[in-house]
Amino acid sequence: MLNLLNARKAIHKTQQEVADYLGISRQAYSNYEAGKREPDFETLLKLGEYFGCSVDYLLGNKKDPAPKGEVSDEDIKFALFDGAPVTDAQYEEVKRFAKFIAEHNIRPKED
Structure with a gap:
């Protein structure tokens, strides 16, 4: 999940703000960013929506995030x-x- 940190910083949000959106603890989200845990499919979709980027970008399969609304x-x-x-x-x-x-x-x- 190398791109979670980049995506979060691009929209100027804290780990706590993202965690609140997902309904999880800050520590749980921090584990996603650090690569200690992987989010499930539903969480990946929510993260892509929140950050305005593709799941592929979050997974590190693309270098650039797709514009919001583009799938x-x-x-x-x-x-x-x-x-x-x-x-x-x-x-x-x-x-x-x-x-x-x-x-x-x-x-x-x-x-």
Whole structure:
């Protein structure tokens, strides 16, 4: 998690402020920054949203953070498949299904 510190400093926040946002202790967040512990998937998504960068950037897979609101294919694959390897064919099938849903205005039923 080498980029957590850089991302936090870029938005001028303290460890305590980030920890409060996540609902964890400052020490728990500090352990993420120090590489002593790794955040779970949901926490990674929250951190990316809070810092306005991609999960790939936080994980050290990209040198530059993606602008807020921009989602890379790698972010989507990570979110859908929890980091498991995904073939291009599998990913294309997911994209085709998403397009079908959008074109047919399919919405989940509300309770």
